[in-house]
Amino acid sequence: MKINVENFMGCEKADVEVAKVTYICGLNHQGKTSFINAVSAALTGTPVILGLRKTDLGMLVRTGTAAAKVKIENEDSAVAITYPKAEMQTTGSNPPSVSKIAAGVDNIVDFSAKERSEYIRNITGCAPTKNDLKAFLKERYIENEKIADKVWEKIDQDGFDASLERAKDTGRALKQQWSIVTGETYGSQKAETWQPAGWTSDLIDTSEESQQANITGLQAELEDLISRQAIDENLLNNLKSEVSDEIVDNLTKQRDVALKTLTAARDNMLEISQKLDRFPNFNADEKQICPHCGGNLCIVHGRIVEYNGLDDSSKEKINEQREELKKEYEKIKLDVDDLEKAYNKIFSECHEAEEKLKQLNELQSKSGGNVTERDIDLKREELRKANEGLTAFKAAKEAQRLANNIKENQVIIDALDMSGIRKNSTLRGLSIFNSSLDAICKDAAWGKVSVDNDLTILMNDRPYVLLSESEKFRCNVTLQLAIADYNKDTTVVIDGAELLDLHGKNGLLKVLLNQNEFNAIIGMMLPNKEKAPKNAAHGIKSYWVENGIFREV
Numbered sequence: 432m433k434i435n436v437e438n439f440m441g442c443e444k445a446d447v448e449v450a451k452v453t454y455i456c457g458l459n460h461q462g463k464t465s466f467i468n469a470v471s472a473a474l475t476g477t478p479v480i481l482g483l484r485k486t487d488l489g490m491l492v493r494t495g496t497a498a499a500k501v502k503i504e505n506e507d508s509a510v511a512i513t514y515p516k517a518e519m520q521t522t523g524s525n526p527p528s529v530s531k532i533a534a535g536v537d538n539i540v541d542f543s544a545k546e547r548s549e550y551i552r553n554i555t556g557c558a559p560t561k562n563d564l565k566a567f568l569k570e571r572y573i574e575n576e577k578i579a580d581k582v583w584e585k586i587d588q589d590g591f592d593a594s595l596e597r598a599k600d601t602g603r604a605l606k607q608q609w610s611i612v613t614g615e616t617y618g619s620q621k622a623e624t625w626q627p628a629g630w631t632s633d634l635i636d637t638s639e640e641s642q643q644a645n646i647t648g649l650q651a652e653l654e655d656l657i658s659r660q661a662i663d664e665n666l667l668n669n670l671k672s673e674v675s676d677e678i679v680d681n682l683t684k685q686r687d688v689a690l691k692t693l694t695a696a697r698d699n700m701l702e703i704s705q706k707l708d709r710f711p712n713f714n715a716d717e718k719q720i721c722p723h724c725g726g727n728l729c730i731v732h733g734r735i736v737e738y739n740g741l742d743d744s745s746k747e748k749i750n751e752q753r754e755e756l757k758k759e760y761e762k763i764k765l766d767v768d769d770l771e772k773a774y775n776k777i778f779s780e781c782h783e784a785e786e787k788l789k790q791l792n793e794l795q796s797k798s799g800g801n802v803t804e805r806d807i808d809l810k811r812e813e814l815r816k817a818n819e820g821l822t823a824f825k826a827a828k829e830a831q832r833l834a835n836n837i838k839e840n841q842v843i844i845d846a847l848d849m850s851g852i853r854k855n856s857t858l859r860g861l862s863i864f865n866s867s868l869d870a871i872c873k874d875a876a877w878g879k880v881s882v883d884n885d886l887t888i889l890m891n892d893r894p895y896v897l898l899s900e901s902e903k904f905r906c907n908v909t910l911q912l913a914i915a916d917y918n919k920d921t922t923v924v925i926d927g928a929e930l931l932d933l934h935g936k937n938g939l940l941k942v943l944l945n946q947n948e949f950n951a952i953i954g955m956m957l958p959n960k961e962k963a964p965k966n967a968a969h970g971i972k973s974y975w976v977e978n979g980i981f982r983e984v
Contacts, residue, residue, distance in 0.1 A: 432527060432922065432950065435502045438493035439514070440465035443979030447952075449922070451970025452943045455954045455981075456963040462979040463954045467926045469501040470952060471534040473510050474527055474922060478517035480536075489515035493979070503527045532911055533920035533949070539910050540895055540903075544886040545849060548857045551882065554917040557860035559591075559852040567852050571842045582843055595847040602840045609833040612826055622834040629816075629823035639828070642821045649814040656810055660802045667794055674787040682781040689774040696767045703760045710753045858884060867913040874945055875938030878902065880909040904930040908939060916948055926954035944969060960984050 436445040441462035447453065455463050472480045479485055491514050492499045502511040508523025531537040539547055552558045564586075565579040573579075585594045606617040613625055634642075721728050728735055845851050861882055868880045878891040888895040890906045898906060908925060915923045923943075931939060936955075943951045957963055963973035963984045973984040 432503060432505050434470055436466055436469045436500070438496040438499040439469040439501055440491055440493060440499075441979055442466045442469060442976075442981070443493060445974070445976075445981035447974055447981060448972070448983075449950050449952060450967075450972035452940060452951045452953065452964075452972070454928075454964055454971075454973040455952065455976060456957045456960065456973055456984070457976035458958070459956055461976045462981075463956070463976050464926055465979075466976070466981070467535070467924055467952070467954045469499075469512075470503065471531075471536050471924050473501045473503050473512050474529045474924070475531050475534045475536055476510070476519065476528060477531070477536070478512045478514075478519050485517060488517050491515065527921070529920040529922050529924075530915065530918045533915035533918065533923045535911065535924045535926060538907055539914065540888055540907060547882070547886045548849065548853065551864050552853070552856050552860040554914060555860040555863040557856045557863065559856040563852040563856060564846055567846045567855075568842060571845075573839060573842055578839070578843075582846075586847075591847055591853060595844065598840060598844045598847055602837060602844060605833055605837045605840060609830060609837065612830050612833065617837070619838075622830070622837070625827075625830055627823040627826040627830070629819035630827060631820065631823075634820055634824050634827075637824070639821070639824060642817065642824060646814065646817045646821060649810065649817055653807065653810045653814055656802050656807050660804075660807065667791070670787055670791040670794070674784050674791060676788065679781070679784045679788050682777065682784050686774070686777045686781045689770070689777050693767070693770040693774045696763060696770050700760065700763045700767055703756055703763065707753065707756050707760060710749060710756070857886075864913065864917075867916065868909055871909050871912055871942055875905070875909070875935075875942045877905050877935060877938050880906050901930045901932070901935065904928075905935060912942060912946065916946070920949050922950050922952065924952045924954075928953050928955035929957070940964070940971070944971075 432449040434445065434447040434449065436442050436447075438444075441460065442465040443462065445462075445466050447455075447466075455466055457463050468480060472478055479488065480491075483490065499514040500511065502509060503526075504510075505523075505525070505527055508521070508526040510519070510521045510526040510528070512519050532539060539550060542550060561579060561583045564583055565576060568574075568579055582594065582598075585597065589597070609617045609622065613627070615621065615625070720726075847853075861884065865881045868882070872879050881889050881892075883889055888906060888910070890898055890902050895903065895906060904927060911923060911925070925939075928936065928939065939953075943953075960973075960975035963975060964971055965973045965984055974981045975984050
């Protein structure tokens with residue numbers, strides 16, 4: 432990789448060919464850091480650096496010149512920036528590029544604990560998974576995987592923090608609903624024992640359906656009591672004056688007698704009719720001639736018989752008898768008509784009396800009788816208590832449902848919180864990350880750098896803020912190299928290596944030479960160029976910087 436920097440701050444001219452380890456050496460204020468800042472800007476693709484605004488980037492151009500540029504190229508690609516416009520240009524399919532930490536622009540030491548945790552999880556491949564969420568919920572007795580699926584969908588969509596805030600908002604809304612139902616401020620212990628007014632122990636083993644059925648029955652009983660007390664007394668008195676068991680019995684007897692008399696008259700009329708049918712009927716057509724034998728025939732009572740002629744006196748006598756029977760028949764027929772009318776009348780009177788007696792009995796059974804206002808008041812109170820019990824049952828049921836939802840939602844909050852599944856995955860990531868740090872420290876033969884479970888950065892178990900400047904430098908480099916390795920960066924940029932003593936410098940060099948994944952550019956203040964490290968056989972190259980001009984040593 433080749434680097435060309437011109438007129439960038441204190442760097443007037445630098446043409447550097449990067450080796451495995453490339454030292455940028457010189458006295459103070461000669462342009463080493465200017466070169467490193469230019470390289471870092473190009474490698475990270477961030478032309479606006481040092482906290483400057485874009486309108487102030489002219490400050491990066493070397494005094495007395497019109498423009499500055501930095502260009503870094505590898506075998507087939509390049510990246511370049513020109514100032515003061517901060518115009519960036521890339522060519523080829525794979526222009527040089529590294530992470531901000533590898534370029535020394537960012538330092539994980541400056542991250543918040545939350546940012547540090549997330550960063551370590553991501554680079555070590557230990558970000559929380561849906562299975563982590565499911566396991567967390569299951570440990571807390573939430574086994575419905577659809578809940579985990581829904582929560583994870585929100586995490587994928589909005590991230591952990593937004594999902595956590597949404598869960599907290601849901602928890603607050605549920606607690607407010609619980610307060611509306613109960614009339615009290617929510618508390619987890621209170622929710623466990625809360626009972627509404629009207630609650631009784633017999634409601635425990637009942638159901639809303641059975642209570643509603645009981646209320647329906649009580650309502651019907653109350654309405655029956657009220658209706659029985661409200662029967663019209665005038666109607667009862669009228670019916671009592673019009674009908675009684677005795678009246679119905681008397682009418683029934685009259686009806687039975689009338690029916691018996693009518694039946695007897697009908698039988699007598701039928702008997703006379705049958706006698707009339709048996710009398711011969713003399714008329715002009717009574718004698719007939721048989722078409723076969725020529726004999727005399729006649730029809731008697733519908734049958735063909737041999738005709739025996741009668742004399743006139745016999746015929747007259749028979750006709751007189753028939754006329755007497757006809758008169759008798761007509762008389763009894765009139766009697767039967769009168770008896771039928773009489774029977775129909777008494778039958779109607781009897782039926783009407785029976786219906787009135789039936790109505791009287793029904794009204795009397797529904798009438799107030801022994802029903803008092805106290806009976807009605809007691810039934811009303813029983814109905815009121817039943818309704819109160821149902822209201823209490825519904826309130827208790829709804830409060831319990833909300834309490835369960837609050838508990839379930841709290842488990843989700845716990846899972847999404849930094850102490851939840853992110854904590855577990857962070858611990859896994861820390862274990863992996865610390866192993867990498869430990870390997871670097873052992874290779875460099877300097878104090879152990881680690882990140883504890885609280886995301887505090889330590890060296891030899893001492894917090895970073897208590898370290899000396901050289902210890903902080905070693906700590907920073909250890910973290911930088913480990914992260915560059917995880918990010919598969921091709922180059923690391925390290926400035927200020929003069930803070931290390933000889934042992935420390937040798938340790939750093941050993942680590943960099945043993946690291947096959949990337950090259951290193953190291954800025955280091957030296958009193959003279961003779962002390963600059965160089966060993967071409969081992970891939971070590973040095974450049975001496977003086978008055979902004981870079982020359983290979």
